[in-house]
Amino acid sequence: MNTVKLGLALMFAGVLAGCSTTGSKPGEVAVEDRGTTAGATEEVTTRAAGDYGELGMQALNDPSSPLSHRVIYFAFDSSEVAEQDRDLLAAHAAFLAANPDVKVSVEGHTDERGSREYNIALGERRAQAVKRILEFQGASPAQMTVVSYGEEKPAAEGHDESAWSLNRRVELVYVGR
Template identity: 60%
Template sequence: MRQFLTYLVLISVVLTLGGCNFGPVKSDAEAEEEMADGRDAEVSQEDEDQRFSGDLGGGARMEELNDPDSPLSTRVIYFDFDSSRITDEQREVIDAHADFLSRNPDVEVVLEGHTDERGTREYNLALGERRAQSVEQLLQVQGVSAEQIEVISFGEERPAAMGHDESAWRLNRRVEILYSGL
């Protein structure tokens, strides 16, 4: 019995340690430097680009998404200051994406919510999430399956434009629609 308990404890320890990440721990300064350099500790932009722009099925679906005359070529939804309300103009773009996703149930999207630099980190993460959820809700109302949509908020952490004025801020208040699974 004692030998059994010893093995049981040993197995528990191995399983517990197996789930731990023993990589180097970064200081706050190192993490901030990486963010300033545009690097992400977990997912590089190159990895993310490859994930969402790999072979998108060739054929008509890829052409449809990249046709500059199609609203599907617009994959960034912009928002007013401190708002998650979708404008009528943006609604037309989202309607086109909803139609495309409904016709292609094997295609998935990631909705990345972003904000400008104003506000606390926590507030901006919440606002970015509300923005992405606004787009998600509109897609679902139009028949897109919840399994096709993933919502992520980066808050102010991944600005599209650097700067401390309205011209930069308006470009950072956005939801990006990233396709995968084509």
């Protein structure tokens, strides 16, 4: 069941991604689609379930498995991975090493303070720090892509430290091949 859910979620994400580059309505600018998102996303969607295999998927979604935890948090203006998150990253690295077909997007985020483009750079520095640790522990660089969203996709909406601490993060987002 979980497999299906993830597949559907990916399909929906794919559909939304497709939206951003296609379609138009009167009085609005038609946007050229210079890529192949739609087709490529379809492939991602249909293969996602199969490629993980039952065991892999169960591990990712089993709440008692460390692999179900896929977000780590950072201190203000820091890209240092906390000692307490090392075991979690080791588990993900081992999972990636054992499943070479699995790919993961390492997504860096920041809180809202400071300038937006600087935060993009800071988010990438966080994601790179996580990628290096995963690679050091056995994941292949080819399995990982790094993307930074800076402050553009906050996990929590507030404008105080309780929200900011949740937004300074790196998310591991597993995708099919």
